[in-house]
Amino acid sequence: MEVREIDLHVKRNFDRWHSFLIEHGISGFAPQETAAIDRTFIWNEAGQIIATGSIAGNILKYIAIDDAYQNGGAMFNQVVSKLMNEAAQLGRFHLFVFTKPKYIKSFSYVGFHLLAEVEDGAVLETGTPDINDYLDQLPKINDQHDKKIAAIVMNANPFTLGHRYLVEKASRENDSVYVFVVSQDVSLFKFDERFKLVKAGTEDLKNVIVVPGKEYMVSYATFPAYFLKDDQNVGRFQAKLDAELFKNKIAAPLNITRRYLGSEPYSKTTDVYNDELSKVLPPEVEVRIIERKKNVGGKIITATQVREAIQRDDLSMIKNFVPETTFDFIKENIGLLKDRF
Template identity: 40%
Template structure:
């Protein structure tokens, strides 16, 4: 069962469960229909009921992960394929023009140049490590497209993360900041219920995310380089970086892994900053973040969030 579920329904024939489905935020998942009931409109009924609830909650752009051999059933229910990884997963959406509209919006910020770089950050929160990486990329390239992961899978909400990234990079005139939107996928919310083992989950998430990146985002912005920070702590991120390097370089995008900025021999990380906030050690936080991040967490506006971090027991 997927660990990220907010709402689940069942379809019954008399007292027999014949289909079930769930969603998490704006993604449908864990959809299953008994083989005896396929071709009888049950899939459409299931999807329609789930989407009605999502619309009620304010979601209009709906996404769906499914196996390759069941994608055709969801096409009949009004979903459109964005990308697939053969023998693993298909990502679909209800908006027939969704990905095209996203590409069109990106293209408006395209700047043609010799060296066009990209970075994707979660910035949970924005640290001196993030700032160092972005400054380095800005110094080595003509244009930098900086994507901030939009999904609120992190304890620090997107609005705060995005604002701190903007403040911490405002001195870099060749950096263009983007909201990543729905098409850069967080590993924290990628569904794993139909993939057999943890290693395959990491691999499939990376391959799908990078397929979307190279097929849609790279040509929209003319990107020919992608930078990432070296990952000394998280095995999942380190594996993603390895897959990214091999995948993007085959597509003609140079992938550059930058060693992390260190303080006293240890890499600066957002998780350390969150731990120091949790422990109330703001003097230690100040050593690891730009002044704009530090001032925010000292302000009254951050009081509720700081309390939330102090009470959090999860990794993110």
């Protein structure tokens, strides 16, 4: 048996790999899925692929093994161990895998721990720092389990007066509010910039705690769904999985009993996400959907409009949509921001 790394940019390699995965029930090959792959390995026997697995960032994906070589799990263990060792050589010691529920036990045998499970899929992690380490380092308040704690998850690309309005409302209605800022850098504003703008824009609200979401908050860049059969269900699958993870692994230990969402008149993706959260989180976590704030001209405030105004150099329009702290940052860095488009 031969184990080797292949270059998926070589068409012949990609076609063989693609055909093997199709034969073994994996049919999702969206460009954003395959483009994220760093390394891919295949196991060959007599010139035929009998197993494969890939590393994408700190995610193991596209793992498949021919039925004839299952060997009671020995081949599966070999594939996953190989991927984990290769990831370690890349300095990646905290890993995730998204898989079908029927493979949860297999991954648990090689050291993965379940984070969330829904009908169509599950997400597991291994290594450190894990979710317990993440929770331990979050700021806490006195008598947290006797307080009314709320949460907001936001990308804040950038932080607008609409975001501020949502945080203010949650701040007034609860003893304390966690604002989780999505950590993945897939936005115009980098994570460090977004995090600083949220902190600066809420600094006067003393019961608001701004924290990074790390890998545990929704990010469509890191929630692969390549193993799903129906691409139309991908958005709902991602939202369900994210909601289950939040409810059981984040909200429960932090005593978060309320989650605030902004209404979404424009984005179907966000609307679906809000809908799924409203189904999954209650009764343990009450969902409050707040009507979006409008500016003095009666326009709903969105970060999309701010980003479009940056492209146009329209600082006067931006000023009506963002807090002063965000405006000052944009004004000082508008050239840099425009270069990122």
